[in-house]
Amino acid sequence: MPETSVVFESGGRRLVGLLQTPFEGAVRERWLFAYPLFEERKSSQRVLVTMGRALAASGRAVLLFDYRGCGDSEGDFEAFSLPHWQADLQTAADWLAARFPHARPGILGLRLGATLAWREAARPEKPFDRVVLWSPVVNGQAYLVAELRRKVMKEMLTFGAGQSRRDDLVRKLQAGESVDFDGYAVSSSLFHDLAEWDSTPPFPSVPPEGAIIGLTPQARPDPALVRWAEAWQQAEGRCTLQFVAEPPFWSLIGLVPCTALIRTTRFWITGETG
């Protein structure tokens, strides 16, 4: 599959991406992929690239890129927050549309990337015909608490006991200080944006069509995602909800093929099996 490194500008920063296209034939759909944040971005790269290859093999173009301040793109992570990264998604969508103007637009996101993708796709302009959300983050506050907790657990494995307390970390962030998350300086501004970020229904506006695919032990339904899907349907959107029994690959360092996730997603997007 042709894979080309691309560079485009957003908010005065050079963003680096990977464009995957079919070997031949017209591009039927153009898909924008939205990375998660922090260490989850690194751990998810392989699965997202593999997903992109599967779609490119079925006549789709896929753009995967790093937001400003993340990965290979320009800027300091600490200087940016959710509105900047959502603006980057808009710029990337325009960039992709300029190259494949006749292709149907779609967006796929993972974790916080899925939540950003949802926000972007749910805008009244409805910039994407179809949306795929992989284990989206439902509530920014809960996500933050979980991340802070993970930090304390890492300390436990390193030092035998947690060195930090979530309350202290939150106090620092509230006081305008930055806190280190696995080498990423989380600014007070990002903290506040995340804390206010709640994707629980009802939704004022929803994308026209989409799929929520949750990764859970034994493919057990996640009640928060069930509520999300129901609210999407009630708001006149067409939504498919599926659960896949695969580990949270975005948190793991080793190779996790995620065959079932990729097969399920590919089938939903293309109707093709295999």
Place this chain on the structure above:
Amino acid sequence: MSDETLEARLKRLIVDRLFLQIPPSEIEDDKKLVQDYGVDSVSLFELVVGLEEEFGIRIEDREFHLRHFESVSALARFVRAKLDAASPAAPTASS
């Protein structure tokens, strides 16, 4: 309450949450979760969330000490103490 022992429930939870490819009964009570079963900070997080959901307990930051999480036996002691503290009059999970 099922007849399953607390240790057996914990082993099932560990296999389930950590996607281990072994039967729960193969996990030995006193083997180290980190060294012998590859538990790391990520899987530990999944395990803690699983413990809270399965047993209805809340694990505080100050309780994140390796001695509570080093083996199934240690986890069982920890969970049993949490359950006892939550309802002193109630029978323990293993009874």
